[in-house]
Structures are given as C-alpha cells and as structure tokens.
Amino acid sequence: MSGLPAVAAFILAWPVAALADQPRPWELGYQRAASPVMEQVESFHGLLLVIITAISVFVLALLLYVMVRFRAGRNPTPSKTSHNTMIEVLWTVVPIMILVVIAIPSFKLLYFADRTSEAGLTVKAVGHQWYWSYEYPDSGNFTFDSRVVCRTADECTQAAKGGQTPLRLLDTDQRIVVPVNTNVRLLVTAVDVIHSWAMPAFGVKLDGVPGRLNETWFRVEREGVYYGQCSELCGVDHGFMPITVEAVSKEKFDAWLKMAQEKFDKVETPAGPPVKGAETPEKKADAGASAGKPAGNGNAVELAGRAN
Ligand SMILES: [Cu+2]
Numbered sequence: 001m002s003g004l005p006a007v008a009a010f011i012l013a014w015p016v017a018a019l020a021d022q023p024r025p026w027e028l029g030y031q032r033a034a035s036p037v038m039e040q041v042e043s044f045h046g047l048l049l050v051i052i053t054a055i056s057v058f059v060l061a062l063l064l065y066v067m068v069r070f071r072a073g074r075n076p077t078p079s080k081t082s083h084n085t086m087i088e089v090l091w092t093v094v095p096i097m098i099l100v101v102i103a104i105p106s107f108k109l110l111y112f113a114d115r116t117s118e119a120g121l122t123v124k125a126v127g128h129q130w131y132w133s134y135e136y137p138d139s140g141n142f143t144f145d146s147r148v149v150c151r152t153a154d155e156c157t158q159a160a161k162g163g164q165t166p167l168r169l170l171d172t173d174q175r176i177v178v179p180v181n182t183n184v185r186l187l188v189t190a191v192d193v194i195h196s197w198a199m200p201a202f203g204v205k206l207d208g209v210p211g212r213l214n215e216t217w218f219r220v221e222r223e224g225v226y227y228g229q230c231s232e233l234c235g236v237d238h239g240f241m242p243i244t245v246e247a248v249s250k251e252k253f254d255a256w257l258k259m260a261q262e263k264f265d266k267v268e269t270p271a272g273p274p275v276k277g278a279e280t281p282e283k284k285a286d287a288g289a290s291a292g293k294p295a296g297n298g299n300a301v302e303l304a305g306r307a308n
Helices: 003-019 036-069 085-114 153-159 250-263 281-289 296-307
Strands: 121-128 131-135 142-146 176-179 184-190 195-199 204-208 214-218 224-230 242-248
Touching: 036 085, 085 214, 121 176, 121 195, 121 204, 142 250, 176 250, 184 195, 184 204, 195 242, 204 214, 242 250
Parallel strands: 121 184, 176 242
Antiparallel strands: 121 131, 131 142, 184 214, 195 204, 195 224, 224 242
C-alpha cells in the first residue's frame, strides 16, 4: 500500500517531465505541439503521410504485378500496344487531384500561420552574430540579450545551479517570458546576416533578414520551457545561439514584466535620416526659419518620435 502513493506520484510527475519540449536522443517525429499552428502542422503532416504511403504502396504493387504477370517466361510474345487514352487521362487527372487535395490545407495552414489580428503581446527577436536580443515594444519597450549558457558538457556541469544542469547548446542566460494562452505577435529581424528564429514546439521557423521585419505568431498552451535554435547558417558560431521561451501564467508574467521593465534597458530610437515624404509645409517653414542651423539631427529625432 505504501508503494501506491509513490507510484501515483510518479505517474503524476512523469508527464510533467515529458512536457519539457526539447530534442531528445533517438527521437522520431515532432516535439509535442504547444501552439495551434504546430497542432495544424502535425495534422497536415499526418495527412501527407497517408497520401505518400498510399502512393508508394500503389506504385510498388503495380511494379510487382508487372514483373510477375508480364515476365518473359509467362508472356513470351510482348504486346505492341503503345497508347491507351483511358490510362493516359487517368494518370494525368489523378495526380492533379492529389495535388489539389494537398494544396488546399497547405495554403490554409500558410495563411493561418502568417499572422494574428488579435495579439496580446508583441515580442521582437533580433538576430546577431551570434546571439539573439529581444524587445517588448508594447510592454515597456525594453530590450535584453540572450546568450548560450554552455557549449560543452564540462561547462554545463560548472554552470549547474540548484541541482539543475543547463541543457548543452540549448539553455540561454535570459529566457523570453510569455504568458500562456495569449496570442504573441513575433517580429523577427537581424542586424548583420540572415538568421532564423525556430521553435519546433510552436511550429515557428522564420528568417531574420537585415533591413526587413518578418511577422508570425504563436500561442503557447502549456506552461513550461521550450527550446529552439537559430536555423539559418549564419557563420562560425551558428550552432551557439539557442532560443529559450518560458511560458508562465498571466499573473507570473505580469510580475516578470514589472521586474523586466526596471531591470532592462529601454530600446533607443535611432536618429535616422528624415522620413521621405513626411515633410509637411510647417516643417518646411520651420527649416526655413532656422536656416542657419544644420537641419539634420533635430528633425530626424522629432520625426522618429512621431512615427512611434
Ligand atoms: Cu544565426
């Protein structure tokens, strides 16, 4: 009897351990889906698996049938038939129909994953050689860097804290924190070369391209820590810029946000060149009135401020 609570505790505790979404040795298939997009990716994958298996089995069966039925021993005088309209129509139309059956859910999923109209939070990921930095533009506009904790098993052992050894090449010194069951708009860009923000459990893999702002979204449905990696070959330390997302309850997130707003630096609005076409008549008059002063920076800062 005394063993029973222990077994119950084990059964209860085990799924929690299994929830950690990270790559595991000898893993086959996907990590468990933690967002609606990944759920749909999984079901689309299931559909494709059925279709390609059916096609492979059908082609194999045809081959075997032809090899046995029309072998030289059994069929000494081969037929001279070279055309059969019915078969030719079939082998054109059936593949087209199969492609249409694949294309419809494929496009639906592409548009579903594209963006969300109702985002509760925006997170901007910026790729650098070789780490990620993050901004929370609509929650205090703070920014922080997120770097790999350990690259070798030894480093990970040394970095262990409170009995917890960080995951090699996956844990970061600063996790992205998001609330569960909230649509998070994810913006991805880069400052030097192309990187890619990829999180398998969310079904997200989006390139960060310098000078471009790409958008997608995710909604984490279970609390926990999720691990991903840069997925665009971006230079010598490409393998050392992991991504770590911690999904927490809304209360915990609010508490973290308060802490983060105080702890982290604000994003500086860069003083770029004046926005083309944004010059109003008053602006021109202003510029004329202060013709003695260099017109560059003051204007730019003001315009940049307005753009926000
Ligand atoms: Cu990268």
